[in-house]
Amino acid sequence: MRPIPPLKALVALEAAMRLGSFTLAAAELSVTPGAVGQQIQKLEEWLGVALFVRQIRHVTPTAEGSAYFARIQPALAEIVLASRRLQERRNKGLRISMPPSFAAKWFAPRMADLLQAHPGIALSLSTSTAMVDFELDAVDLAVRHFDGVDPQLAVQLLCADEARAYCSPAYAKHFRLKRPDNLQSTTLLHNTQHPQWREWLIRFSTLADAQIETIAGIQFDQSLMAIEAAVHAQGVVLTSPILVEAELAGGSLVEPFGKALPLPSGYYLVHPDVRELPQGVIWLKAWMAERMNATPVPPACSQTTHR
Numbered sequence: 068m069r070p071i072p073p074l075k076a077l078v079a080l081e082a083a084m085r086l087g088s089f090t091l092a093a094a095e096l097s098v099t100p101g102a103v104g105q106q107i108q109k110l111e112e113w114l115g116v117a118l119f120v121r122q123i124r125h126v127t128p129t130a131e132g133s134a135y136f137a138r139i140q141p142a143l144a145e146i147v148l149a150s151r152r153l154q155e156r157r158n159k160g161l162r163i164s165m166p167p168s169f170a171a172k173w174f175a176p177r178m179a180d181l182l183q184a185h186p187g188i189a190l191s192l193s194t195s196t197a198m199v200d201f202e203l204d205a206v207d208l209a210v211r212h213f214d215g216v217d218p219q220l221a222v223q224l225l226c227a228d229e230a231r232a233y234c235s236p237a238y239a240k241h242f243r244l245k246r247p248d249n250l251q252s253t254t255l256l257h258n259t260q261h262p263q264w265r266e267w268l269i270r271f272s273t274l275a276d277a278q279i280e281t282i283a284g285i286q287f288d289q290s291l292m293a294i295e296a297a298v299h300a301q302g303v304v305l306t307s308p309i310l311v312e313a314e315l316a317g318g319s320l321v322e323p324f325g326k327a328l329p330l331p332s333g334y335y336l337v338h339p340d341v342r343e344l345p346q347g348v349i350w351l352k353a354w355m356a357e358r359m360n361a362t363p364v365p366p367a368c369s370q371t372t373h374r
Contacts (some may be wrong), residue, residue, distance in 0.1 A: 075111035079103045080118065081143050084136040089126055129207035148205075161347035167194040168260065168290035169334060172310040174210075177358055185350050192271050201339050208338045208348050212260060214331050221340040223352065226309060230250075230263045230328040233311055233320045234303040235292075244303075244323040247272035254302035257286040258293040261306050263328055271326045294320075309334075309362060 082092035083103060093100040104121075111118050118132030128136070135260040165174060168194065182188070201220070215222050234244065234253075242253050247267075251274060255264050268279050283302075287293040290306055297304035298319045314320035336352055338344070 068317055072113055073106070073109055076113070077104040077139065080110055081140060083107060083119075083126070084128060084132070084140075103136060109274070113276060129147040161188055161208070161345070161351060162191045162193065162206045163192045163203070163208045163210070163351065164195055164199045164206045166196055166260070166290075167214070168210055168294075168310050169210055170243065170292055171193045172294075172312065173362075176313070180358065181351075181354055184354055185347075188350065190346055190351075197267065199337075207350055209334060211335050211337050212327070212332055213335065215335050215339065219340070220235075221336045223336040223356075224357060225334045225336050227333040228307050228330045228363075230261045230267055230305050230330055231307055231308055231322055232267065232303050232324055233314070233322055234297050235300045235319060236321050238300040238303070239321055239323045241300075247324055247326065250274075251278055251282055252305060253282070255282055256285050256293040256296050256302040257288065258290045258304070258306065260289045260290045261330075263330070264305050267305060267328045270328060271324065273320035284334065 079092060079096065079102075082095050083089055086092050087097065089100045089103045093103045096103065107118060114135070115136075116131045118135065119126045119128055119131050119141045146371060171194075174192075178190075181190070198211065198213075199206050201209075210225065212228070216226060230248075232250075238244075238253075239338070243249060248271065248355075250268065257264060264284070265279055267275055269276075272279075285293075285296065285302060287296070290310055294306060294311060294314065295300060298314060303323075310314075311320050315322070335345070336355065
């Protein structure tokens with residue numbers, strides 16, 4: 068007997084187990100239900116055990132079948148993943164993931180420049196606040212807002228971060244925002260990426276803890292929403308300078324105090340620590356570092372690489 072099971076039969080088994088039906092598996096594989104049944108029977112003969120209990124219009128995995136499927140499914144998933152990644156690299160496709168706020172406020176306005184610099188690049192952008200799993204997600208490069216510590220990945224600092232307070236000119240005028248203590252009568256716009264309002268006030272104001280606790284606030288799970296609320300005079304937002312470039316340039320936001328709270332987190336480029344990177348990843352990393360250094364209001368930036 069050959070040491071390798073019939074691979075075509077494994078594909079039929081995977082589909083039938085996952086979908087719970089020979090008919091659905093057949094539709095997915097573009098064959099007949101009878102063909103799926105024949106392939107699975109062939110595998111059962113090869114293994115010497117029954118994988119399904121067959122009844123009229125219904126099949127049920129046996130205990131041996133379920134256990135066997137649990138062992139082979141991860142391997143089949145790895146084959147699919149490796150094949151998909153190879154196809155994407157062959158087609159010069161490049162997939163990048165980044166936080167929604169960074170994508171909308173910093174990356175998107177510069178995409179035309181990227182395509183002009185590298186007209187042959189085929190870019191696919193996804194946005195998420197979750198950490199990318201390079202083993203499961205088809206992503207070549209990611210921007211992470213974190214402390215830069217991940218021994219499993221290659222990590223390059225794109226831009227350090229700091230928290231600054233911004234509001235609309237009308238809001239600043241209405242509440243006479245001359246110094247941080249004036250924030251006691253305002254509404255603070257909190258967001259999950261920059262939740263440091265209390266720390267900022269302790270450092271830059273003379274307000275006591277009890278006074279800070281009484282300041283009105285609104286919580287947002289997206290920096291984009293908090294910034295937009297500040298533009299519409301709903302309060303004062305604490306966020307990164309690179310996320311409000313356009314608003315500062317257009318005058319819809321101002322920085323009334325000029326006080327910056329340095330943060331341990333920053334924007335980092337991360338990818339699997341491999342010996343040879345796809346050319347597209349090399350191009351994109353270099354372009355992003357160059358454009359970040361040209362950003363009008365960047366925090367301290369560098370291209371230091373950590374392993």
